Amino acid sequence: MFVEVHVERGRIRALLPCATGSVIRTETSTFEFPGCSLYPGFVDNHAHIMGLGEFLSNTRLDSSMSEQQAVQFLLADEPRDGWVRGRGWNHELWSDAQLPTRSSLDDAFPVVPVYTTRIDGHCAWVNSEALRRAGIDPKGHSGLLVDDDMLPVMNAIPAYSDETIQAFILRAATLCSEHGITEVHDMDVSEAAARITRELAESGKLPIRVQSFVRGQNGEWLEHGLLPAGGEFHRMAGVKLFADGALGSRGALLSAPYSDDIKNFGIEVVTVEHMLTQCNAALDAGWQAIAIHAIGDQAVTNVIDTYEALRKRDDAAEVILRIEHAQHVRPEDVERMLRLNIVACVQPTHCTSDAVMAEKRLGQQRLPWSYRWRSFIDAGVHIGAGSDFPIEDPSVLAGIDAFVRRIPRGMVAPWLDHECISQQEALFAFTEGAHMTSGMDYRRGKLAVGYDADFTIVDRDLLSCKPEEILETNILATFTAGVCRYSRHAT
Ligand SMILES: [Zn+2]
Known part of the structure; x- marks a missing residue:
């Protein structure tokens, strides 16, 4: 959409209509983007910043054409730690x-x-x-x-030094800015990564905002003395657990055996009792968001059972209860998620990457339970979106494309197209909808006076362009807290 935004102290002070493109006026500068659309900053609500930094920093050997060339590539890089x-x-x-x-x-x-x-x-x-x-x-x-x-x-291999962790975080955060991302929900965060993210945020070096979800499978956060804490660019937001593994390696916990491995139900990483103990400890310490990884339908049921018990606490009515991935969900569990106000944190590009594999693992009968974005929204279950980078690219545009077109990689037709969602719904899931899964939607994710001045500027209208144009869109600039963090044509 075209709009003129006035920014003061990192917040939106005024919004004016603009006929020819988008304009951002800050206290000191004016940025003009003729013919371009401005949106609330993109959010990736499930990703791994350290993982992306490591991925980008390790020597890439994928383009080597011989063993000798791979050795040459390795020789060209400095050892790290x-x-x-x-x-x-x-x-x-x-x-x-x-x-x-x-x-x-x-x-x-x-x-x-x-x-x-x-x-x-x-x-x-x-x-x-x-x-x-x-x-x-x-x-x-x-x-x-x-x-x-x-x-x-x-x-x-020794643990990374603080300097290396810092370099990883900055490298990943810079790439996020280039993809139009202004905020990431960082998952499975270690004590060192949380500490260094905070230091970078406090010294003004982070170009994006980070909400840390710390490791909590066995109370790791407690062991390291990590507690919820607020801040403009970094917030200790929640605790992260795992209920099962992944579908590809048949670690996802299913209620009936795998279609391509008929004695295997997957892995129950932890029991409902264990999850409930960990969640109760987190709430006792004041954490206001819990995120549990659940991919298989039985793991999803187990997490819902855990959350159902947790919601009975007097102080749990407002706590954000997230299911990460929520890839395969039985119809009755969609209803329970709505009733218990449990949010689904989904990764649309996992669907387009894994469709062929998912068909083999689950068989035709269970496929309607898979990556059910349309069913969630129609039932009233809230969804927020992410990429799970570095497993997938940190590209929000690729995520919106997967939400809308749902075409598996290397194929031309949509897969289970009754679960596609609209461009509007997809953009919402990567902006305001994502902020709702960390409790920041009261001041982020909307173009409204008083809201944080986090913007993504692109060269077409993502709400009205043809779906096949989404992937051709260019990110022109990214603003976080009213400051330009990335510009395609450096000004
Ligand atoms: Zn993940």
């Missing part, structure tokens, strides 16, 4: 299609430990020093480790 790390090699793209060897890494890195992962993340290629640090004799070892065999070396 004493280790060289790479990701994404795929020997099937290499000229000889042979698996790499320990000796090529040893020749290039006789002293520094090297740890690299294959494109699928299920195989590691390491050098002798990495094996030695893990207590493994390198003599006769291929330097290749598969799945659980990777763990000893992964565990030998």
